[in-house]
Amino acid sequence: MSSLRISVLAASLFLILIPAHAAEKKSAMIECTPTDEKLVFDCMVMLTGKKSGEVIADAEFTVAADMPSMPMAHNVEPVSAHSVGNGMYHARITLEMHGEWVLKLEFTKPERDLVVSKLVFSKASVSPSDGHDHKHEHKKNKD
Numbered sequence: 001m002s003s004l005r006i007s008v009l010a011a012s013l014f015l016i017l018i019p020a021h022a023a024e025k026k027s028a029m030i031e032c033t034p035t036d037e038k039l040v041f042d043c044m045v046m047l048t049g050k051k052s053g054e055v056i057a058d059a060e061f062t063v064a065a066d067m068p069s070m071p072m073a074h075n076v077e078p079v080s081a082h083s084v085g086n087g088m089y090h091a092r093i094t095l096e097m098h099g100e101w102v103l104k105l106e107f108t109k110p111e112r113d114l115v116v117s118k119l120v121f122s123k124a125s126v127s128p129s130d131g132h133d134h135k136h137e138h139k140k141n142k143d
């Protein structure tokens with residue numbers, strides 16, 4: 001009997017903890033462009049609900065960066081993204097080298113969430129990663 005009561009209690013607690021409408025998965029369109037400063041990139045993030053397509057205008061998140069090919073090797077300080085309205089956010093990131101990076105959007109609002117995106121940063125442009133391993137070159141190429 002008591003175990004039944006406990007599970008009923010657990011079930012009602014569970015209901016209380018769930019927000020009015022469960023958080024929808026986010027879709028983040030990220031576009032980064034090189035700046036005049038070396039290894040500094042301006043990133044615009046467009047946030048929408050994955051299913052609804054509605055803009056998410058009330059988000060708060062930071063952008064962290066990591067190189068998948070070199071775990072722990074880089075230590076890029078996460079930066080806060082700033083809302084520029086209409087579900088668009090701006091963040092200026094400073095990387096430590098060119099190559100493939102994973103941007104991690106760590107949300108505190110509208111709920112805790114993590115969205116990651118792989119991009120290839122080069123001197124002239126930033127493009128989505130094709131998923132293949134890119135050569136990771138800390139050493140200079142020999143001619």
Ligand SMILES: [Cu+2]
Pocket residue numbers: 067070073074097136
């Ligand atoms: Cu590296």
